[in-house]
Amino acid sequence: MMKFYDCTPAPSPRRTRIFMAEKGIEVENIQVDLGNREQLGDAYKKINPRCTVPTLVLEDGTTLTENLAMSVYLEEMYPEPPLMGRNPQEKAAVMEWNARCEAEGMLAVAEAFRNSAKGFVDRATTGPNNYAQIPELAERGRARASAFLPVLNERLEGREFIATNEFTMADITGLIFADFAGWIKLPLDDMPNVKRWHEAVSSRPSASA
Numbered sequence: 001m002m003k004f005y006d007c008t009p010a011p012s013p014r015r016t017r018i019f020m021a022e023k024g025i026e027v028e029n030i031q032v033d034l035g036n037r038e039q040l041g042d043a044y045k046k047i048n049p050r051c052t053v054p055t056l057v058l059e060d061g062t063t064l065t066e067n068l069a070m071s072v073y074l075e076e077m078y079p080e081p082p083l084m085g086r087n088p089q090e091k092a093a094v095m096e097w098n099a100r101c102e103a104e105g106m107l108a109v110a111e112a113f114r115n116s117a118k119g120f121v122d123r124a125t126t127g128p129n130n131y132a133q134i135p136e137l138a139e140r141g142r143a144r145a146s147a148f149l150p151v152l153n154e155r156l157e158g159r160e161f162i163a164t165n166e167f168t169m170a171d172i173t174g175l176i177f178a179d180f181a182g183w184i185k186l187p188l189d190d191m192p193n194v195k196r197w198h199e200a201v202s203s204r205p206s207a208s209a
């Protein structure tokens with residue numbers, strides 16, 4: 001069985017958990033206590049020197065530390081239901097919107113959160129090296145995340161899902177962004193399309209994985 005190194009409250013491993021839940025994939029779940037900095041200890045560094053979750057260890061021992069890498073592998077191994085598009089156009093749209101939800105959404109919130117939260121002093125980035133918080137980056141991250149919400153709202157005008165006409169990985173990354181935005185108290189109130197879509201994708205059984 002594959003081993004999945006997880007931390008339930010953290011946004012990034014939730015992406016993979018939802019992806020696996022949609023496909024009914026079972027893994028051995030191993031919790032890493034980020035609150036106690038277990039990710040920076042020697043034991044976890046041997047598993048993932050990048051000190052991040054999620055980590056997926058495949059049955060042949062290959063270790064993956066990127067959500068996208070895990071998704072590509074799992075989509076190939078467990079094609080149904082497809083979460084990364086059914087044809088070239090759809091696959092491209094999923095990659096386009098997954099990347100945007102990650103870079104313009106999730107990473108902007110992370111920039112705001114990690115550069116301001118009390119528990120993240122000197123942990124402004126993930127990884128083995130410590131970096132100081134920069135208050136201006138917190139402000140910038142908040143502005144960038146706020147700017148992405150109307151982009152998503154416009155994209156969802158007249159659409160049920162972000163990338164294609166069915167639920168895909170882009171919706172997973174979008175959902176993680178929208179929930180993570182709550183950590184920096186960014187309201188979705190003025191974004192009717194985002195709100196409607198957020199309610200719909202949040203009510204899928206996989207959302208509580």
Ligand SMILES: N[C@@H](CCC(=O)N[C@@H](CS)C(=O)NCC(=O)O)C(=O)O
Nearest residue numbers: 010011012052053065066067126127
């Ligand atoms: N590239 C990774 C990023 C993972 C990531 O940023 N994980 C965070 C949790 S959401 C983490 O491991 N944080 C450890 C830390 O804060 O030291 C992925 O998405 O797969």
